[in-house]
Amino acid sequence: xxxxxxxxxxxxxxxxxxxxxxxxxxxxxxxxxxxxxxxxxxxxxxxxxxxxxxxxxxxxxxxxxxxxxxxxxxxxxxxxxxxxxxxxxxxxxxxxxxxxxxxxxxxxxxxxxxxxxxxxxxxxxxxxxxxxxxxxxxxxxxxxxxxxxxxxxxxxxxxxxxxxxxxxxxxxxxxxxxxxxxxxxxxxxxxxxxxxxxxxxxxxxxxxxxxxxxxxxxxxxxxxxxxxxxxxxxxxxxxxxxxxxxxxxxxxxxxxxxxxxxxxxxxxxxxxxxxxxxxxxxxxxxxxxxxxxxxxxxxxxxxxxxxxxxxxxxxxxxxxxxxxxxxxxxxxxxxxxxxxxxxxxxxxxxxxxxxxxxxxxxxxxxxxxxxxxxxxxxxxxxxxxxxxxxx
Ligand SMILES: Nc1ncnc2c1ncn2[C@@H]1O[C@H](COP(=O)(O)OP(=O)(O)OP(=O)(O)O)[C@@H](O)[C@H]1O
Ligand SMILES: [Mg+2]
Numbered sequence: 001x002x003x004x005x006x007x008x009x010x011x012x013x014x015x016x017x018x019x020x021x022x023x024x025x026x027x028x029x030x031x032x033x034x035x036x037x038x039x040x041x042x043x044x045x046x047x048x049x050x051x052x053x054x055x056x057x058x059x060x061x062x063x064x065x066x067x068x069x070x071x072x073x074x075x076x077x078x079x080x081x082x083x084x085x086x087x088x089x090x091x092x093x094x095x096x097x098x099x100x101x102x103x104x105x106x107x108x109x110x111x112x113x114x115x116x117x118x119x120x121x122x123x124x125x126x127x128x129x130x131x132x133x134x135x136x137x138x139x140x141x142x143x144x145x146x147x148x149x150x151x152x153x154x155x156x157x158x159x160x161x162x163x164x165x166x167x168x169x170x171x172x173x174x175x176x177x178x179x180x181x182x183x184x185x186x187x188x189x190x191x192x193x194x195x196x197x198x199x200x201x202x203x204x205x206x207x208x209x210x211x212x213x214x215x216x217x218x219x220x221x222x223x224x225x226x227x228x229x230x231x232x233x234x235x236x237x238x239x240x241x242x243x244x245x246x247x248x249x250x251x252x253x254x255x256x257x258x259x260x261x262x263x264x265x266x267x268x269x270x271x272x273x274x275x276x277x278x279x280x281x282x283x284x285x286x287x288x289x290x291x292x293x294x295x296x297x298x299x300x301x302x303x304x305x306x307x308x309x310x311x312x313x314x315x316x317x318x319x320x321x322x323x324x325x326x327x328x329x330x331x332x333x334x335x336x337x338x339x340x341x342x343x344x345x346x347x348x349x350x351x352x353x354x355x356x357x358x359x360x361x362x363x364x365x366x367x368x369x370x371x372x373x374x375x376x377x378x379x380x381x382x383x384x385x386x387x388x389x390x391x
Pocket of ligand 2: 043044045084161
């Protein structure tokens, strides 16, 4: 059976950043696949390579049996896609935008265009949007329009990158229902990237987890959430229960007990035999959140500043009395300055060295003059009348 998506050793490097590192995706036709990962883990880059929008540094991509990007033209009209924020002409309405998108590229028959546009808008809840220009849409409406564009050609495969971005809980539920309907009625394969665990848990049958560019987990949701071999019991008689359970008790917090037991029904009967009242009893299963957090390390897009050792960050590498934080780096000793220090004349205020202001990590100017520029190269100089010389 031809896979809907298959990648082998898929890798993308941007300079020193290894955005995607040897990913092997396997998405069978008819599946609903959730591609999960923290911020910056490589989801969008992978999606872009699946659609031929970014060329891999190494590895191969096959979509609906065709190699991408080589045979992209022959197969991509059967694929509906939404990558990050959907793009549209702001001064045009939804119908005009969809019409332009449908006319671009193969696969969109002109005689069925109007009916397909109406159906797609109906499916995403924008049927009554009229001629209102897209620039007047809310974030949620833009997202719905992006999904409508993906549905326009009645695709065999939907590749959606964070499809419910900006939607409220009801909107998320509507889109989830729509995707489930498409999958069950038309057999549409759905590949959905997200960092919303609840969304994936409610929708997907198979899950791939990516962490810092590597696929660390790929399995069915049922297997990932299989019973752990323990049973969670709530009882108003926890003290009695603890006595009866003896060595089978794994954890206790208040009236909640976690008990090692292969058969919940047998455990239930055992507790009832001893006259212990039970208010709740269920097999213990790991949540998807627990599975994902165990498999991943954290957001790879964190840009934390240096933290002094007192805040504990470097305590793993420094012993308690180690003051390496303040020591010079290892290597030959730094030469001492040879210039004699000059003392400013009492009549002349000391003239500071001109210092060039650098943009900070957010890209905003850090010159302090609130210049509003993104790439300000202000020079602090006491010799100018305005105090700041902007180059
Ligand atoms: N065009 C680019 N040039 C340089 N680096 C890039 C480029 N695109 C992505 N990256 C880097 O690749 C890594 C993965 O980015 P990507 O956008 O694929 O992550 P993501 O999992 O989609 O994150 P998010 O959940 O925030 O959308 C990041 O470190 C990012 O900075
Ligand atoms: Mg992304």
